[in-house]
Amino acid sequence: MASYLAKRLGASILTAFLASILVFMLVRLVPGDVVAQMMGQAGGAEAEASLRAFFGLDQPIYMQYLIWIGNVLQGDLGTSWARGLPVSDMVGKAFMVTLEIGIVTLVVATLVGVPLGVIAAIYEGRPLDTIIQGFNLLGLAAPVFWVGLMLLVGVSSALSWSPPLRFVPPTRSLADNIAILVLPVASLALLQAAAYSQFVRQNVVSAMHQEYVRTAIAKGVPVRLIFFKHILRNVLVPIVTFMGLILIQILGGVVIIESLFALPGLGRLLLNAIETRDYPVVQGALLLVVVAAMVVNLVVDLAYRLIDPRLRTA
Amino acid sequence: MKAMTMTRNGRPSTLARIAREPGLVLGTILIVFLALVALFPGLFASQSPNAISVPDALQPPSAAHWFGTDDVGRDLYARVVYGARVTLSICAGSLLLSALMGGLLGLISGFFGGWVDQVLGRLIDVMLSFPPIILGVIITGVLGPATHNLILALSIVYLPVFFRIARAGAMSETGQTYVEAARSIGLSEGAILRRHVTRNVTPLILTQYMILFPLILQIQAALGFLGLGVQPPTPDWGAILEGGKDYILFAPWMSIFPGAAVLVTALALMLVGRGLQRRIDRR
Numbered sequence: 336m337a338s339y340l341a342k343r344l345g346a347s348i349l350t351a352f353l354a355s356i357l358v359f360m361l362v363r364l365v366p367g368d369v370v371a372q373m374m375g376q377a378g379g380a381e382a383e384a385s386l387r388a389f390f391g392l393d394q395p396i397y398m399q400y401l402i403w404i405g406n407v408l409q410g411d412l413g414t415s416w417a418r419g420l421p422v423s424d425m426v427g428k429a430f431m432v433t434l435e436i437g438i439v440t441l442v443v444a445t446l447v448g449v450p451l452g453v454i455a456a457i458y459e460g461r462p463l464d465t466i467i468q469g470f471n472l473l474g475l476a477a478p479v480f481w482v483g484l485m486l487l488v489g490v491s492s493a494l495s496w497s498p499p500l501r502f503v504p505p506t507r508s509l510a511d512n513i514a515i516l517v518l519p520v521a522s523l524a525l526l527q528a529a530a531y532s533q534f535v536r537q538n539v540v541s542a543m544h545q546e547y548v549r550t551a552i553a554k555g556v557p558v559r560l561i562f563f564k565h566i567l568r569n570v571l572v573p574i575v576t577f578m579g580l581i582l583i584q585i586l587g588g589v590v591i592i593e594s595l596f597a598l599p600g601l602g603r604l605l606l607n608a609i610e611t612r613d614y615p616v617v618q619g620a621l622l623l624v625v626v627a628a629m630v631v632n633l634v635v636d637l638a639y640r641l642i643d644p645r646l647r648t649a
Numbered sequence: 650m651k652a653m654t655m656t657r658n659g660r661p662s663t664l665a666r667i668a669r670e671p672g673l674v675l676g677t678i679l680i681v682f683l684a685l686v687a688l689f690p691g692l693f694a695s696q697s698p699n700a701i702s703v704p705d706a707l708q709p710p711s712a713a714h715w716f717g718t719d720d721v722g723r724d725l726y727a728r729v730v731y732g733a734r735v736t737l738s739i740c741a742g743s744l745l746l747s748a749l750m751g752g753l754l755g756l757i758s759g760f761f762g763g764w765v766d767q768v769l770g771r772l773i774d775v776m777l778s779f780p781p782i783i784l785g786v787i788i789t790g791v792l793g794p795a796t797h798n799l800i801l802a803l804s805i806v807y808l809p810v811f812f813r814i815a816r817a818g819a820m821s822e823t824g825q826t827y828v829e830a831a832r833s834i835g836l837s838e839g840a841i842l843r844r845h846v847t848r849n850v851t852p853l854i855l856t857q858y859m860i861l862f863p864l865i866l867q868i869q870a871a872l873g874f875l876g877l878g879v880q881p882p883t884p885d886w887g888a889i890l891e892g893g894k895d896y897i898l899f900a901p902w903m904s905i906f907p908g909a910a911v912l913v914t915a916l917a918l919m920l921v922g923r924g925l926q927r928r929i930d931r932r
Contacts, residue, residue: 346774349771350771350774350775350778351778353771353772353775354775354778354779357775361787361788361791362791364791364792472916472919472920473912473916475863475915475919476863476912476913476915476916476919477908477912477915478867478870478871478874478908478911478912478915479867479871480870480871480874480890481870481890481904481908481911481912484890484894484897484901484904484908485904485905485908487897487898488897488898488901488904488905491898497898583780584780586780586783587780587781587782587783588782590782590783590786590875591782591871591874591875594875595874595894602783602786605783605786605787606786606790606875609786609787609790609791610790617787621779621783621787624779624780624783625778625779628778628779628780629778
């Protein structure tokens, strides 16, 4: 287990390191840096050169990278070029918003999706199964942001209510925070619940057709017991793995939802930073996304090794 | 199986097979219809998608304008119909590029193994460390919103998936006896890869293409919605949705119909993709 962990961790760190190079290069690929944007039409060559030196853009690109990554390893993500604030603070604050949306969405999607999938599997081939599968298909096919728009229209015309426009953290007012998050979470959770339900249905159905289940039925084990002791236990491993996948998907989907509902999360920060060519913020935000996705994958991997003893020796 | 639905050779008749896969049939019919709309939009919409008529701005759906009009009075039905060509051709083309590049790299990686596989595998891992939509947002955001950048971004997003499928396929084919046989009769590695391995991996790639199509469509629409995709005035479903965003509470029809077009298309593609997947699994 320990050697496996070390190997996994090593591979993840290498990938994160390569990803950091990719991120760094990507934002510098295009002409038109922050200096060009600041100067606009006006300004002489001298002023431009001194601004470049100020931002460190006069250095060769590998030096820029080494300086940046050196600071990152010491926990310093640099200073925002557009806002003059420490990137760590900006990114950290935005990440908390995204994390809250992500976790609430995951909980809602799991609470809706898993039971739906189990019910569909139990009623396999019957009308209830067809209805749930129809819901799954619709949920998977509908664009997340469009669901958000439709919910906004529906809620505002039916209840003449629309969510507040300024984000309030849960620490200040839980009620206001919930009011703001209800629609974004609902639109994200619909898709993920559908994905979850479909996945769980598939797994439970295939577990129900296993030989050991037939044996248990033949032995006269009560159905309830078969379900909880045999089927659910075997389905738990894929369900946990899928949870990680869903969390990473939410991390992506949140970008659009944040911009639609004006939530100050990581996605919106990233979009704004790309627009203003604020490299340190883009790099910091992207690095955080990549590391977060990696941590999720790692945790999932370890979790299912704990659940399934067969994998521990591998 | 009832005797009536069997043909003489004992195989289920075409009709019986269709009855078993209603989703696949429905999906196929919808896709054929959508393809016709994309190819011949003029047959489906008589009005111009770009004709501005300010006095008619923001009209709700009516007999004259089935889907209503937008903020400058353009007919939304015509825009959605003409948008099918723009949106679907961008998605189909980008995904094809993705399948070709990812598939080729995956075949090479899986067939030759060794350091080639190590290097390519590592690169693909790095790409996979970004959530797909975020990869799309960075590429289009950094390079600037333009159709060719959108195509580039969309073709990169799912490249790792094709890579993995092709790599796994090539690896399992490489272990087969027929490859060994081909080698022993003196066929060159290149010829084995081209003639045998590729041929067996292609159906897997095609199925994956159908499975990813609805997902790439949603990413394309999302990037359009963020203003990072096709730029106005070109009619594109994502771009129409972007234009409707600010009017969502007074003119929801500007958002309802293009979004519904994405939904129906994605649904049709998913039905077909699933049907194909089931057939492959059964083999």
